[in-house]
Amino acid sequence: MKPTSLSPVALKGGFLLSLLFALPASAAPCGRDPAGFESWVAGFRSEAVGEGVSEATVDAALRGVSYNRSVILRDRAQGIFHQSFEQFSRRLLSPSRIAKGKALLQRHAALLGRIEQEYGVPGAVLVAIWGLETGFGADNGNFRSFDALATLAYDCRRSERFRAELLDALRIVDRGYMSPAQMRGDWAGEIGQTQFLPSSYLKYAVDFDRDGKRDLIRNIPDALASTANFLKANGWRRGAGWDEGQPNFPVLLEWNKARVYGETIARFADMLAGGSGGGAE
Template structure:
């Protein structure tokens, strides 16, 4: 799985640990008390924030802690590959398939570029790098993973907000909880949106009444374009390092090596026969 787009900001929890028992809500005191008690409190807060009782119930009932997610989060290593190493490993195996995808979805990509200003090469490059064009979207139950990370202390506030947004996706009818499977850190869909990005940028481009980033390639590609447009993509401008749109690719992934790899892959796709 490619490096997460999440910022590695640490959440300080010492203040909560120092509070007398009962002065902080179980949901606020990350990692203190049982997971079940924390989850009960979180359900109450979600309902208080206007999420329907049905969405809270279907999304969270029976959810348990996933220790493997905590282990993965705590054992992340600094991304140390050079651009040459990473791009050399990632682009060549995907170039032929990427070129084929450009042809297969040519009319869709043209309509997306007209609507959002983002060329198909960039979208297909992201699609290939994130999940091998939808083949490897991840198998972790998203709500369980997010609940685990929200309970843990390392980035509790960040994942707490994402868990709320996952419930809003359920409430909106985009996905059922059982359909929400993805990366261990909560990314879902064929270009790996966090729930907050799904809510903000997902679009129904195939016109079937659902924003489906799990199965619908038009929705996936258009939503990715909408994300890039929302982060400042300039129609017709360069995406290579130094160009005005390279900074937008860095918003997609904070790793300079990853952003450069997207740019290089897109450029190669633009020159493919």
């Protein structure tokens, strides 16, 4: 948390000291260039230990962490989400992606049926998300997650949000779910075949094949079932439709707040399901 800014000139004596001692320990203020990054990381290390993360984990995960300028450039260049639905979906719903989605829907029919039985989310929706997020696991991203998350946590645009995600990434390591080296993904810190932020991993990742690991990077059953668990936990209604105006469309917006992205998930799922909305409503 960014500390409250106080002017020593405006405060005197014991009143100043009482206010300073009352302030919570926290990382250094956010920054808009790399100059203060190392100092910020040093402050964040202490904050993370204060939040209950072991010193060993903090040292292992943040050793050598570096400011990544390309992360900031990508964060500032998200104009694609301001495109019309026609422009956006035409770019993402290529004939080859649609064909591969249909093939994978058939190949994993038994798995997807078990997932739907447990979570109520149809396979067409899960395969649509899988295809749009990473090309069905072909491109999970290759950014070092701790570099990406620390860069965004330090940057002033969304520092509070990504400070929390960085803490959750440390908790993933601290609990033994993944090692720092395994945590590689997209530029905003998402990991796995359907791109979970660390907070979502901790809340929704499941070990669907019961092999003792919640592996969203290499394990298709875990990745798809975790996605279904996310949707169910955010209000997915079994048997209801997912197109705009239907009960489950707002749940797609919980997956991604950009309406054009939710609309594209719905359209892709319609194509895979061979109908409109997939539900009775």
